[in-house]
Structure formats: C-alpha cells, structure tokens
Amino acid sequence: MNDLLEARVNRGTVRGSSAVWASAQTTLAEPRVQRPPALALRLVIAGFAAVAFLAAVTMGSLSPSLITESSQDRDPAEESQLPAPLLIEGMDLVRYTPPSILPDGVRIFTGGPEAANPDGERSFVFFGDAAKGPTGPVLGIEVFESGGFHSFGVNMSTDEVLAMTSHLSNTNQRWSISPESGAEEIANFVLRTDTAPGQLDFTQGTDTAVIQYDVDNGAGVWEWVARSHLANAPFTSEGVEFAGIAGVLRLAPASDDGQDMLVWTEGGENYRLAAFELIDGVSMSAPVSRVSGRVQRVSQTEWDAAVDDIGPTGFQSAATWTARLLVIGLAALVFALLVREKAWKPLALLIFAFASGAILLHGWILLSYFWALSTIVLLLSKPRSQGTPPRETIP
Amino acid sequence: MTDSDSRERQSYQTFDRIYPDLRRFAAVVADVDVDPDDLVHDALIQVLERVSIAELRDPDAYLRRVMLNLSIDNRRRRAVFRRIRPKLFSSGAHLDHYPSDLALLDNLDPTTRAVVFLADVSGLSAVVIGEQLGMADGTVRKRLSRGRQELRRLVDLPLQISKEK
Numbered sequence: 250m251n252d253l254l255e256a257r258v259n260r261g262t263v264r265g266s267s268a269v270w271a272s273a274q275t276t277l278a279e280p281r282v283q284r285p286p287a288l289a290l291r292l293v294i295a296g297f298a299a300v301a302f303l304a305a306v307t308m309g310s311l312s313p314s315l316i317t318e319s320s321q322d323r324d325p326a327e328e329s330q331l332p333a334p335l336l337i338e339g340m341d342l343v344r345y346t347p348p349s350i351l352p353d354g355v356r357i358f359t360g361g362p363e364a365a366n367p368d369g370e371r372s373f374v375f376f377g378d379a380a381k382g383p384t385g386p387v388l389g390i391e392v393f394e395s396g397g398f399h400s401f402g403v404n405m406s407t408d409e410v411l412a413m414t415s416h417l418s419n420t421n422q423r424w425s426i427s428p429e430s431g432a433e434e435i436a437n438f439v440l441r442t443d444t445a446p447g448q449l450d451f452t453q454g455t456d457t458a459v460i461q462y463d464v465d466n467g468a469g470v471w472e473w474v475a476r477s478h479l480a481n482a483p484f485t486s487e488g489v490e491f492a493g494i495a496g497v498l499r500l501a502p503a504s505d506d507g508q509d510m511l512v513w514t515e516g517g518e519n520y521r522l523a524a525f526e527l528i529d530g531v532s533m534s535a536p537v538s539r540v541s542g543r544v545q546r547v548s549q550t551e552w553d554a555a556v557d558d559i560g561p562t563g564f565q566s567a568a569t570w571t572a573r574l575l576v577i578g579l580a581a582l583v584f585a586l587l588v589r590e591k592a593w594k595p596l597a598l599l600i601f602a603f604a605s606g607a608i609l610l611h612g613w614i615l616l617s618y619f620w621a622l623s624t625i626v627l628l629l630s631k632p633r634s635q636g637t638p639p640r641e642t643i644p
Numbered sequence: 645m646t647d648s649d650s651r652e653r654q655s656y657q658t659f660d661r662i663y664p665d666l667r668r669f670a671a672v673v674a675d676v677d678v679d680p681d682d683l684v685h686d687a688l689i690q691v692l693e694r695v696s697i698a699e700l701r702d703p704d705a706y707l708r709r710v711m712l713n714l715s716i717d718n719r720r721r722r723a724v725f726r727r728i729r730p731k732l733f734s735s736g737a738h739l740d741h742y743p744s745d746l747a748l749l750d751n752l753d754p755t756t757r758a759v760v761f762l763a764d765v766s767g768l769s770a771v772v773i774g775e776q777l778g779m780a781d782g783t784v785r786k787r788l789s790r791g792r793q794e795l796r797r798l799v800d801l802p803l804q805i806s807k808e809k
Contacts, residue, residue, distance in 0.1 A: 251764055251765065253748065253749065253795070253799065254672065254749070254760070254761055254764060254765050255765065257671055257672055257676075257749055258668040258671050258672060258761070258765065259668075259671070260671050260676070260680070261671065261679055261680050261681065262681075263667065263681070264681045265663075266656075266659060266660040266663035267660070268681075269663070269681055269684055269685050269688065270656055270659055270660075270688070272685055273685055273688040273689050273692060274692075276685075276689055277689060277692055277693065
C-alpha cells in the first residue's frame, strides 16, 4: 500500500521549483478577472437580506391587534399619552396642491377626485406610499369640495394643519365642519396615522369615528372597517364621503331606524351601494346590506363577498405586483450568486423558493420572517469549498 | 535592492526549500490526470495573490491546505461537468487503456488521500495532520482508518478477481 503511495508521489515529470515559480510570476503579471471573495459575497447578501427584512417589517407593521382594536377599547389615559408630532419620521415629503403633482413615491389610492367625489360633495382622498402598499401609513389627506379642492395634511405639523384647515367653512353645509372642528378632525387623523399606521381616528367632541383600514395582503384587497358612535354627529343624510382604495366609502348618518351606517360603494360617478354596516352607537354590529333602501342584515360571508367584489384598483394591483416581482428578481439574483458554489446550491434554492412563495402567497410579513431566518442561516453556514484558507488558521 | 525585491527573493528561497515536499503532496492529492506541478503552480498563484510566502508562519502547511482545497474544488467542478456533458466522459476516447495502480488512489477523496499520505508516508501524527489540514484529531483518525481500509480493499481487488478467474 505504501509502495502505491510512493509510486504516486513520484509520478509525472518534475519541472522544478524555478520553472513553477517563474510560471506563477508570469501568470500573476497578466490581468485577471477575480471572483468576489466569499466574505464579501456573504456581506452583500446579508446586507440585502437586512434591508429587505427592514422594508418588509416596515410594510407589514400593521398588526392584527391594531386592526381589531377600536377606540372604545382604549384607555382614555393611554389615549392622552399618544405622541403629538404629526410628522412622519423618515419620510421626506413635500406639500402638494393638485393631486397630479405628487411627491415621488406618493400615489393616490383612489381613482382621483372624480372617484372620490361622485356627487360633487365634500370628500376625502387618502394618499399613501404605493411602494409600501396598503399596510403603510396614510401620508396625506385631501379634501374635495364642490367647485374645487383643497389639499393638506401631507406630512405636516400640527400648526400647519391647523393653518391650512382654518379656511374650511360650511360652504355647502353638507357636513358641518367649523374651522375649529375641521382642524381637529384633520389633526387627529394625521396624528393617528402617524402613531398607529393603518388606523385613522376622527374625533368630534365626545363622538369618535375611527376608521381602520387593513388589507388582506395576499389578495391585496382593501377593507375598511368603521367603528363609530355618531349619534350626535351633525351629519346630513347625504353624509360625507371617504375615498377608499377600491371605491368610495360613504359614511351615511341615519338609516330608517335612526342608526348610523357605514356604507361601501363602488367608485365612480355611478356608484352603488355594495354593502354597509350598521352601527348602533356603541359598537359595530353585524354587517348589513341595503336592498331597495331598506336595511337588512347579512351574513359575514355576504359582507366579505361584497368587499371582495370591490377589489383593488388597477393601479394598486399593478404597483403591488411590480414590487413583488422586483423582490422575486432580487431573490433570483441571490440565487444566481449562491449557485456559483455548489455547496450553497440547496440553500440558494431554498431562499429562492421561499422568497417567491412568501411573496406570492402570503405577502410581506411572512417574507420578513423568512429573510431574518435565511440571513441567520447564511451567516452561520460554511461553504465546503474554502479556496485559500485564512492565514490565521495555519499553525 | 528594494524591500519588495528582497521579500520576493526570500519568498522564492522559501518556496524552493519546500517545493519537493509540496510536489509530493500534490502528486497524491491531485487526481491522476492532473499534473502535480500544475497543482503546485495554481496554489502558488492563489497564495501570491494575497500574501508573500515569506510572511507566512508555516508556508508548507499553508500551501498544502490550498492545494487540497483546489483539488476538492477541481473534483467537484469535474463532477458537475460530467453531469452536464456526460457524452464527453462516456466516449471512452480519453480513457487510459492501460490503467496503472496509481489511479486506484483516485477512488479516495483528496482529503483522505492527503491524510493517508501524511500519516503513512510522511509519518506525521494525527495531531499534526489535523493542525496542518485544519481538522480535528478524531476526524483525522477516522479518515485514516477508513482510508487505509478502502485502500487495502482496492489493492486486494485485482488479486481477488484474478483468483476467481
């Protein structure tokens, strides 16, 4: 056996140290394309994963607890401790006037003033960051009134909001917004979207209208849920319209039995009542539907179906899918980098499959968990092929 | 003479001193169709791209480990290539019609070959081999045992076949 080894040792023609050395020097003198070192590659991937994780966490910051919490569940003491600043940190947005001139990254969620204001009445349009999707904070609110519109509320301070809303008067008397109460509403609105993304809070004296919005991330369907006790709210029968993502959300005051209602409608001028919700003044009651002007209770399934029918707007859907495809593309890039080392191929496949699956099926939140996990695995994993070992490991 | 010239001269002297051992090691860990000097050459480039040999504490061990890693890489690459382009490896044109016993060693993986060589030919202990190749003592012993066993089986195989005939 040793003879075999000895024979193997002496195989081939010995070129000699000087020949090998000279050849190596010649090769080194030639320009070469070097592959990125494994450590740099890992750092790049880890950096990408960290950024993706943070982005996903930011986008998925709407927790279920926020969705289900109503203003009545909150402690008044806790309510008063909410931070006052209205600026949304980290967002460098500017005030805008017409909706067509929006800061980069800010997109109108609705189809525009027409969709938001089918009756020529005062209506609100909410703006948000299209890249963050529906779970991101509402960044702006715009009020449309008959004869024109006023925009305000984008990343503004309290004083700015108050100053800009002071001109609002009861021009059409549709909704009795005094300058003060209007300012208060807007201030509260912005405040709540800042402190609790996804949750809007209107306060009118002792009555509170909390409008929460949430999204089924996977399906990309917006859902507006209202909790209100507006018994004393000075709403007219025409109500005040809120521009929803997929259509106009009309908050109508009194039904036949004197109860307040939250009504879903489809967007556009020819809106129709899709569904509405009966509010008994204390808490949200079961979903109802309106048929021929009458209030009729419907099952949760019917309510959900009505909401699903509305669906996301084309723009919203396109933006969501563009972002998703972008992330899938980045995952593919990581995959391509990793498969260069055979030892990492299974890991690369895993990353690619999970990233794609998470985005396509479950949305951003699961993606954030996945990226956190894959980053840890990636940093802890050791490729089998080491190339040149670090000098420190040599005795 | 500048510092870099002096360092290069030192590096060469070091390399010249350890070259015979490196070549012997390369002849074992490289597959039989790979020229040992080619492996030494590639390892030398890998090292010189990063550091002067004169700066290494144990250049012999360092270069050995680089050669071993290169052999492992080379084997993997060839395996992948063989999977992708099987026809190139199934034509038989490249096969050695008079295979020597030297090729028997290729049935062992490069690391096991290195361990067996360092233990049985160079006479190093498991601890030293472990330090040189970056492995635990236990792993070295295990590889050594399995390697010897496998090698014995491979060497005895032709005898068994001839007896059966």
